[in-house]
Amino acid sequence: MSQKIMLTALSALVLMGGASCSKKLGQFKSEYFTLNPEPLEVQGRNVPATVAAAIPAKFMQKNAQVQVTPVLVYATGETPSAPYLIQGENVRANGTVVNYQQGGSVMIPFNVAYSPAMAQSTLYLDFAVDQNGKKYTLPRVKIGNGVVATATLADPATVTPATARDAFQRIINEKYSADIHFLINQANVRGSELTSKGYTDLGSRLREAAKDSTRVIEGISVSSYASPEGSYDFNKALAERREQSTNATVRSQLSKDKIAEFGELTSNFTPEDWEGFRTLVQQSNIQDKALILDVLSMQSDPELREKEIRNLSGVFDELADQILPQLRYSRVQASINVIGKSDEQLVDYFNNRPQELTADEILYIATLTGDNNKKMDVYNKACEIYPQDYRAFNNLGLTQYVAGDYEGALANFDHALRLNPQAREPEMNRGLIQMLRGEDSAAQQSLGMATGVPEAGEAMGVYYLQQGNVQAAVNAFGDSRSNNAALARILNKDYAGARDILSSIGTPDATTYYLTAVLGARTGNEGMVLSNLRQAVRLNPSMLDRAKNDLEFSRYSLSML
Numbered sequence: 199m200s201q202k203i204m205l206t207a208l209s210a211l212v213l214m215g216g217a218s219c220s221k222k223l224g225q226f227k228s229e230y231f232t233l234n235p236e237p238l239e240v241q242g243r244n245v246p247a248t249v250a251a252a253i254p255a256k257f258m259q260k261n262a263q264v265q266v267t268p269v270l271v272y273a274t275g276e277t278p279s280a281p282y283l284i285q286g287e288n289v290r291a292n293g294t295v296v297n298y299q300q301g302g303s304v305m306i307p308f309n310v311a312y313s314p315a316m317a318q319s320t321l322y323l324d325f326a327v328d329q330n331g332k333k334y335t336l337p338r339v340k341i342g343n344g345v346v347a348t349a350t351l352a353d354p355a356t357v358t359p360a361t362a363r364d365a366f367q368r369i370i371n372e373k374y375s376a377d378i379h380f381l382i383n384q385a386n387v388r389g390s391e392l393t394s395k396g397y398t399d400l401g402s403r404l405r406e407a408a409k410d411s412t413r414v415i416e417g418i419s420v421s422s423y424a425s426p427e428g429s430y431d432f433n434k435a436l437a438e439r440r441e442q443s444t445n446a447t448v449r450s451q452l453s454k455d456k457i458a459e460f461g462e463l464t465s466n467f468t469p470e471d472w473e474g475f476r477t478l479v480q481q482s483n484i485q486d487k488a489l490i491l492d493v494l495s496m497q498s499d500p501e502l503r504e505k506e507i508r509n510l511s512g513v514f515d516e517l518a519d520q521i522l523p524q525l526r527y528s529r530v531q532a533s534i535n536v537i538g539k540s541d542e543q544l545v546d547y548f549n550n551r552p553q554e555l556t557a558d559e560i561l562y563i564a565t566l567t568g569d570n571n572k573k574m575d576v577y578n579k580a581c582e583i584y585p586q587d588y589r590a591f592n593n594l595g596l597t598q599y600v601a602g603d604y605e606g607a608l609a610n611f612d613h614a615l616r617l618n619p620q621a622r623e624p625e626m627n628r629g630l631i632q633m634l635r636g637e638d639s640a641a642q643q644s645l646g647m648a649t650g651v652p653e654a655g656e657a658m659g660v661y662y663l664q665q666g667n668v669q670a671a672v673n674a675f676g677d678s679r680s681n682n683a684a685l686a687r688i689l690n691k692d693y694a695g696a697r698d699i700l701s702s703i704g705t706p707d708a709t710t711y712y713l714t715a716v717l718g719a720r721t722g723n724e725g726m727v728l729s730n731l732r733q734a735v736r737l738n739p740s741m742l743d744r745a746k747n748d749l750e751f752s753r754y755s756l757s758m759l
Contacts, residue, residue: 223262223327223336230254231323231341237749238270238321239346240312242666243636245270249306249323249341253284258296260286262329268308269338270345272319281326282306316345317747344749348716351685351709352663354633359596359607360623360653362589362614364561368538371416375531376400378444382526383428385439387447400532401451407534408457416533417461418452420444425525426470427518434469441467444528461533471525478521485516541566548576557584564593573597588618595627604631622648626657633661659686681709688713693721708738712745719750727754735759 232250239245249268258264263285269278283293284304296302308321321342327334376396378387391397407413422441424433445465452460479491539547539559547555548563555563557580564576574597580590595610608631614624626648632641638661645661648654655674660682662671668689675683679702687696700706700714711734718726731751734741742759745751 221259222329222334223259223264224257225336226323226325226339228339228341231339233321233342236342237344237346238308238319238342240349241668242349242664243312244666245308245310245312245316245345246666247308247321247342249308251284251304251306253296253301253304255299255301257301258284258286258298259329260288260298262286262327263289263291263293264336265326265328266306267324267326268306269322269324270310270316270319271322272315274315277310277313277316278324279308279310312345312347312350314347314350317347317744317749319344344752346749348685348748348750349663349666349689351713352660352682353709354630354657354660354664355602356681356709357630357656357660358653359599359627359630360592360648360651360657361596362561362592362621362623364558364565364589366538366556366558366562368540370536370538372534372536373531374400374403374534375529378447378528378530379523380440380526380528382425382523383436384526385436385443387443392447392451397530400530401455403534404452404457404460404532405455407532408455408459412537414535414537415457415460416535418448418463418533419531420448420463420465420528421531422465422467422528423471423474423525424467424469425522426472426475427522430469434467437467437469440526440528441465444530448530474525475521478524479517482520484520548579552579553583555583557587557590560584561589561593570597570600574601586617588614588621588624591617592621592624592627595624599627599630604634607631622651622654626651626654629661630657633657633664638665656680656682659683662686663689679703681707681713684710684713688717688720693717706733708734708741711737712741715745716750719754724754727751728756728758731756731759 230252232252234248234250238247251266263283265281265283267278267281269276282304283291284296285291285293287295287297289295294302294304296304306323310316320340322338322340324338325336327336376394376399378391378397380386381388404415404418407415420441422437422444424437424440426433445463448463452463476491544555544559544563545566548560552560560576560580560583564573564580567573567576574594577590577594577597580587581594584590591610592614595607595614598604598607598610608628611624611628611631614621615628625644629641629644629648632638632644641661645654645658648657655676656678659671659675659678662668662674663682663686668686671686672690672692675686679699681700681703684696684699684703687693687699696713696717700710700717703710711730715727715730715734718724718730731741731745735745745759746756
């Protein structure tokens with residue numbers, strides 16, 4: 199072969215090899231791309247998705263790099279996601295390499311912040327090519343339509359803020375007691391015992407209660423004991439006689455004091471008070487008390503216990519002197535109920551002399567009404583009379599939150615925390631406002647410090663919904679019966695659970711009906727869709743525009759709404 203022929207052949211090979219490097223890229227086609235999910239769906243506050251690209255063989259030029267930008271286009275504008283770089287095998291860059299001969303697969307992430315205008319939208323891919331310094335664009339490709347925005351129905355404003363609860367009790371039970379001691383082997387009540395301070399104080403309490411209309415003697419009990427020495431049968435009879443004599447003494451005293459209403463007088467006896475013995479030994483300074491306690495734990499038979507303890511001759515004298523006399527007694531206990539003000543009396547006091555009410559009584563009065571404005575008045579008065587009680591300010595902030603005055607509410611939640619930095623209710627409530635403001639990190643911290651607050655589960659559920667963590671939201675809501683809890687079940691595709699929650703909401707609102715319509719759409723129940731949308735629009739006319747743009751209802755004609 200001549201040199202000229204060889205050069206010609208070599209030139210041809212070079213031209214053929216370079217063909218794939220000089221040729222411009224062809225147009226991308228929509229069938230190269232698969233969108234997941236399709237249609238797009240709001241998760242939390244964003245619209246995330248993945249675009250799977252299957253680039254065919256001999257498409258991606260070896261010297262080309264392509265910046266792919268997903269763009270969501272809607273009536274009032276468009277929002278691009280972060281660009282993604284793919285490149286041919288000869289390009290030195292940080293993109294994903296697609297082989298010319300074999301083609302390749304690429305996963306392109308998409309994520310933009312949601313705005314309501316995106317409900318009716320189209321997702322495109324834009325392509326900017328750089329091929330050996332030559333830059334050009336390729337026609338954009340449509341790969342999806344619309345955004346399902348059901349997740350945006352999660353609403354912190356509908357969460358019930360945490361109430362700092364009152365400790366008001368209309369009936370407070372008080373117990374008073376006195377011990378009557380006996381001599382060894384004796385059952386008669388001595389006069390010295392009836393003049394002891396404990397017994398005379400108990401008598402005074404009973405007489406005062408009998409004369410006070412706000413106090414009721416609920417009952418009197420007598421419990422009699424014998425010390426664990428001697429035979430069991432003897433001690434049983436002795437304890438029973440002590441019960442009888444004490445019972446008779448108490449009845450006589452009640453008659454003398456002319457106390458006729460004292461509930462029921464009950465009595466019982468314990469033959470040998472081993473539990474009392476154990477307690478007194480544990481509390482004593484007896485040198486060998488550990489040895490005595492070992493005997494008690496090892497022996498269950500009372501007579502063997504006593505025998506073993508008596509065998510500890512160096513110890514028994516101390517027991518007989520320090521411990522056993524304390525176990526020869528009857529305890530008389532009175533249960534007295536203190537009756538507080540009735541609801542009517544409390545309201546009268548509040549209207550005419552609120553300064554005479556306790557903080558707990560005023561806070562309780564607020565629970566007697568369902569009117570938020572009236573509650574606000576009560577809590578304002580509580581703040582005025584008890585300016586150091588954090589509960590008053592927290593609960594005033596609660597009523598402002600319900601009324602939509604979030605700035606005023608936050609000021610009172612903050613003040614409540616200054617009064618009590620450890621208080622968990624205002625911390626949770628501050629978290630609600632932070633969620634409304636989109637301050638996710640601060641909200642997470644505040645809600646995390648509200649562990650144990652009854653309302654915290656609902657608040658955390660909404661927080662997780664706004665983060666797009668549906669399973670965590672379901673767990674946080676627990677057994678809650680609310681719109682937000684039902685929404686979590688819908689997003690988790692637990693349609694039976696969602697239906698159960700929605701049907702049990704006592705006072706359904708427009709959102710309740712709208713969610714029920716969504717549930718109907720997802721389960722193919724047209725009647726359920728239309729009837730519930732009618733109710734939602736009747737209660738909140740603005741729901742009509744949302745429904746018409748909502749992809750949940752794209753299969754249904756809503757003209758009748």
